Amino acid sequence: MNVGPLRFGMSHQQTVAAMEARGVTSPTLQAEPRHGVLTQRADFRAPTAPAWLPAVTLSYREPGILACVAVDALQGPQVWLDTLRLVGQVPSELAERVFDYVAEHGMSPAVSTEGDAVSDEPGFMLRAQRAGDVLLTRAFLVAPFDDWAGTMHDCLPSSEWNVR
Incomplete structure (x- = not known):
């Protein structure tokens, strides 16, 4: 995927090269508070964005392999699942369309403990993120996790739970 x-x-070096080719910069790799096998992360942002405002956050599992991609609701690029825009949408409206899509493709829709749309098969969770007085969708996507996690919830790094 x-x-x-x-x-x-x-690898981290490959992700940095790919993102820099798109004009997005990253600081050095950071330690991630231990959560399962996820050990490191890198926050990518537009060159003019403040350091505290990442557009895309990547999480790596041992040994430095890209495992998760989180795309910010306000700063991140648009991510598509076929015809569905996943970033910056109204969560309740998008969840219904995502559940229809997942069911049509023979996959299992689910709801996270926070009420977010989830599907293990394609590996995504549409988290709700504050945007002033409204909520918008933040896409969280994961690599196939059969060998390193049990469910989508196991894939969320500790730092992702702090994004509101």
Whole structure:
């Protein structure tokens, strides 16, 4: 599965090269508070964006392999699942369309503990993120996780739970 120029399984160096080719910069790799096998992360942002405002956050599992991509509701690029725009949408409206899509393709829709639309098969969770007085969707996508996690919830790094 690809997320724009990123392929799950890439090394950090490969993800930096792919993102920089799109004009997005990253600081060095950071330690991630331990959550299962996820050990590192990198926040990518537009060169003019403040350091605290990442557009895309990548999480890596041991040994430095891209495992998760989180796309910010306000700063991130648009991510598509066929004809569905996943970023910056009204969560309740998009959840219904996503559940229809997942069911039509023979996959299992689910709801996270926070009420977000989830599907293990394509590996995504549409999290709700504050945008002033409204909520918008933040796409969280994961690599196939049969060998390193049990469910989508196991794939969310600790830092992702802090995004509101």
